[in-house]
Amino acid sequence: MIRDDAEAYRELIEQSQQIESEFDRELTWNEPEETRSGKKRSRIVVTKSADVTDQDQWDEYLDWMVEHGEKFHEVFYDRIQQL
Secondary structure: OOOOOHHHHHHHHOOHHHHHHHHOOOOEEEEEEEOOOOOEEEEEEOOOOOOOOOHHHHHHHHHHHHHHHHHHHHHHHHHHHOO
């Protein structure tokens, strides 16, 4: 996670098409917003529709979260290190 760095977000969003291509999924790019402490925070999100009350699906949901967490690391780690 990059905290309080709107410029880093801008550099990543310039690569958004390539990033989403590598991620093989559309991501949600939330522009930097001011927090209560006056800092700028942004988010890059991947989502899945799910019924969290359906306990029979929890293993599937957990697998999805692990898979996509690993994918975030794979796609973003080197880019973030270069910022």
